[in-house]
Amino acid sequence: MTDSLQRRDIKKVVIxxxxxxxxxxxxxxxxxxxxTVAVYSEADKDSLHVMLADEAICIGPPxxxxxxxxxxxxxxxxxxTGADAVYPGYGFLSxxxxxxxxxxxxxxxxxxxxxxxxxxxxNKVKAKxxxxxxxxxxxxxxxxxxxxEEALDIAYEIGYPVILKAAAGGGGRGMRVVxxxxxxxxxxxxxxxxxxxxxxxxxxxxxxxxxxxxxxxVQILADMHGKxxxxxxxxxxxxxxxxxxxxxxxxxSIDTPTREKLYEAAVKFAKAVNYQGAxxxxxxxxxxxGNFYFIEMxxxxxxxxxxxxxxxxxxxxxxxxxxxxxxxxxxxxxxQINGMALEMRINAEDPRTFTPAxxxxxxxxxxxxxxxxxxxxxxxxxxxxxxxxxxxAKFIVWAPNREELMNRALRVLDETVIEGTGLKTNIEFHKFxxxxxxxxxxxxxxxLLEELGY
Numbered sequence: 001m002t003d004s005l006q007r008r009d010i011k012k013v014v015i016x017x018x019x020x021x022x023x024x025x026x027x028x029x030x031x032x033x034x035x036t037v038a039v040y041s042e043a044d045k046d047s048l049h050v051m052l053a054d055e056a057i058c059i060g061p062p063x064x065x066x067x068x069x070x071x072x073x074x075x076x077x078x079x080x081t082g083a084d085a086v087y088p089g090y091g092f093l094s095x096x097x098x099x100x101x102x103x104x105x106x107x108x109x110x111x112x113x114x115x116x117x118x119x120x121x122x123n124k125v126k127a128k129x130x131x132x133x134x135x136x137x138x139x140x141x142x143x144x145x146x147x148x149e150e151a152l153d154i155a156y157e158i159g160y161p162v163i164l165k166a167a168a169g170g171g172g173r174g175m176r177v178v179x180x181x182x183x184x185x186x187x188x189x190x191x192x193x194x195x196x197x198x199x200x201x202x203x204x205x206x207x208x209x210x211x212x213x214x215x216x217x218v219q220i221l222a223d224m225h226g227k228x229x230x231x232x233x234x235x236x237x238x239x240x241x242x243x244x245x246x247x248x249x250x251x252x253s254i255d256t257p258t259r260e261k262l263y264e265a266a267v268k269f270a271k272a273v274n275y276q277g278a279x280x281x282x283x284x285x286x287x288x289x290g291n292f293y294f295i296e297m298x299x300x301x302x303x304x305x306x307x308x309x310x311x312x313x314x315x316x317x318x319x320x321x322x323x324x325x326x327x328x329x330x331x332x333x334x335x336q337i338n339g340m341a342l343e344m345r346i347n348a349e350d351p352r353t354f355t356p357a358x359x360x361x362x363x364x365x366x367x368x369x370x371x372x373x374x375x376x377x378x379x380x381x382x383x384x385x386x387x388x389x390x391x392x393a394k395f396i397v398w399a400p401n402r403e404e405l406m407n408r409a410l411r412v413l414d415e416t417v418i419e420g421t422g423l424k425t426n427i428e429f430h431k432f433x434x435x436x437x438x439x440x441x442x443x444x445x446x447x448l449l450e451e452l453g454y
Contacts, residue, residue, distance in 0.1 A: 007326045008109060010034055010085045014078045015049065017089030018068060020375045020394060021301070022049035025087050028317045037081045039074055041067035043385040048377040055081050062387040068092045071099055075106055085109035085324065091389065094300040095122060111324040112277050113299045120273045121297040125167040125205050127273075131294040134272040136265045139284065139293040141207030148188045151206045155184055158208045164188065166195035167203035174198055175242065177209055212445040213284040215239065216251050216292065218266035219308045221319050222275045223329045230263035231316070231335055232308050238433060240354070240449045246433060247304035247343045249311050252402055252442040254285065262292060263334070269297060278305070278320050287445070303345065306375060306396040310341035339400045342409055344430045346376075346418070347390040351429050354454075358384040359422030367412040371398040384423060392418065392425065402442070410434055429454075 012035040015022045022038065026049060029036045038053035043062035050056045057077040060067035067073070069092055078086060086103045088094035088111070097118035103110040112118075121127050125145065131138050140158045142150065145167070155162045155178070164187060166174025176191045178184045188204070196202035214237045222228040235251035236244045254262070266281035280302050282295040305316050312335045319329070350357045364380040376393035378384075384392065395412050399405040410431060418425050436452070438444045 008324070010109060010111075010321060010325055012037065012054075012081065012083040013085040013087050013111070013321075014039060014074065014081070014083045015053065015087050015089070016068070016074050017087070017092055017094075018044055018047060018049060018388065019377045019391065021089040021091075021303075022047075023052060023377050024375055025089060025317060026052045028315065028321065029087075032318065032321055034321070037077060037083050039068075039077050041387070043387050046382065048379060048382070057081065062385065064092065064388065071102055075102060075108075078106070078108055083108065085111055087111045087320075088300065090300045090303055095298070097122060109324050111320050113275055113279065117273050117275055118299050121275075121299050123167055124165065124169065124296055125203065127296055128205075128294065130272050131269055134268045136269050136272075136294045137292060139207045139210070139295075142205045145203045146205050148185070151184060151188060152181060154206050155181070161209040161211075162206050163209040164191040164204050164206055166191070166199055166201070167205055168199035168201040169195065174204075210284055210286050210293075211288075212447050213286050214251070214253050214444075215244075215282065215295075215446050216254065216262065216285050217280045217282040217302075218262055219302070219305065219316070220266055220270050220275070220279055220281060221314075221316070221323070221329055221331070222270050222277065222279070223323050224276055224326055225328050227329045228267045228270045228275070229329055229331055229333055229335070230266050231314055231331075232312055232337055233259060233262060234302075234304055234307055236304065237444050237446050238439065238449065239446050240454050244304065245345060245449070246430070246439075247307055248405075249304075249307035249341050250337055252340070253287070258285075258290065258292070265292075265294065269294065273297070275299070277323050278316050284446075303391070303394070304343050306373060306394060307341040307343045310373065310396055310398045311337050311339055313338070339398055340402055340405050341396060341398045342405050344395045344409065344413070345391060345426075346393040346395060346416075346430075347426050348384050348392050348423060349390050349426055350424050351426050354426075356386060356390045357422060357424035358386045358390070360384070360420040361418065361423065362420040363417055364419075365415065365417035366393070367395060367415050369411075371408055372396070372412055373398075378418070384420075406434055406440060 036053040038056040059073040093099040097115040100110045101115040164176045192202040219231040234249045238246040283292045285292045360383045373396040
């Protein structure tokens with residue numbers, strides 16, 4: 001892209017999402033002077049994002065397939081209200097290239113990467129091939145559709161354990177760890193079948209399985225003029241069944257030389273796919289060898305983006321809008337990092353079984369104080385519906401060092417009250433994690449919770 005790009009004004013935007021990220025986007029739009037249109041399902045008619053938006057349109061029944069994933073209804077909402085842009089947030093249609101394509105075909109601005117870029121990064125096999133060509137380290141294994149015989153040959157060459165992954169997978173689904181040839185022969189057809197059912201694509205590939213690695217990601221911003229900025233890193237190694245639970249910025253596990261190499265690799269990959277907007281390049285870090293490996297790139301804002309905002313002072317959602325309007329990034333190539341931040345995902349789930357536990361919010365006391373931020377769509381009297389992701393709130397805390405960070409996080413959890421008939425949360429689970437020796441000493445890894453029985 002060149003400087004000849006004309007600025008594209010956004011005057012009204014459809015927020016094609018719900019919950020806390022919809023609220024977050026609406027607040028940013030108000031500060032930018034952009035009118036907002038909330039779309040909502042029948043189950044979300046009393047949701048906070050509906051109340052805060054300038055206009056609101058019901059797009060269908062509670063079932064996400066008939067509402068938040070219903071592309072024609074979302075486009076119709078934009079047409080009816082005279083909107084000129086669509087903001088997808090995370091989840092739902094945020095990384096769907098067909099949706100981005102349809103948005104643009106209807107003369108609307110899609111606030112995110114291009115459909116072409118989404119297609120490139122949406123397939124993990126293709127993304128790995130691109131990473132290799134760009135000189136970004138990748139985990140040893142196949143870089144394309146793999147037959148059983150090929151998988152057996154590759155596993156023999158790189159050594160067990162290995163992991164089978166669905167090429168079109170995400171969120172931890174479509175993965176099977178294999179420890180022997182016999183197990184590979186058994187699990188290969190199961191992995192293909194599961195991939196077909198879950199993603200409509202039975203393509204699987206094989207990689208070396210790293211024992212107890214750390215999950216570290218780099219936040220990037222990229223404008224339409226060719227500038228790509230690595231806006232810090234985050235560690236997301238506290239995971240339960242491949243789902244992130246707690247995130248930190250910056251990672252307490254890597255040194256400056258490793259951090260610089262990570263940033264360089266993230267920028268290389270972003271440029272290789274002509275990325276524009278806010279995105280995240282994810283890596284696995286092998287603490288034994290000191291090597292890191294590309295996993296994937298997420299073409300959207302991340303749930304954990306607030307920890308980066310807390311340590312850099314950069315409004316990532318605001319920059320999503322400004323980049324979509326053609327503005328140049330006017331932030332330093334390597335933004336200064338101030339202190340440390342941690343995010344805890346507060347979910348409506350039974351702390352013993354981790355099953356969803358929605359219900360009415362009858363008593364609500366949210367935390368506050370110095371260095372504390374709460375991103376939520378909760379209010380007293382709101383009824384948490386059973387149809388969607390169980391995320392209730394994100395508690396983000398900042399401190400100048402990690403010891404103070406841990407103490408502040410525990411204080412935040414202690415003063416929180418979220419109660420209601422049938423409504424349960426994972427607050428006690430977070431307290432447990434924060435007090436484990438491994439986490440406090442930053443010796444945690446992606447398998448820690450599994451080792452502890454979770």
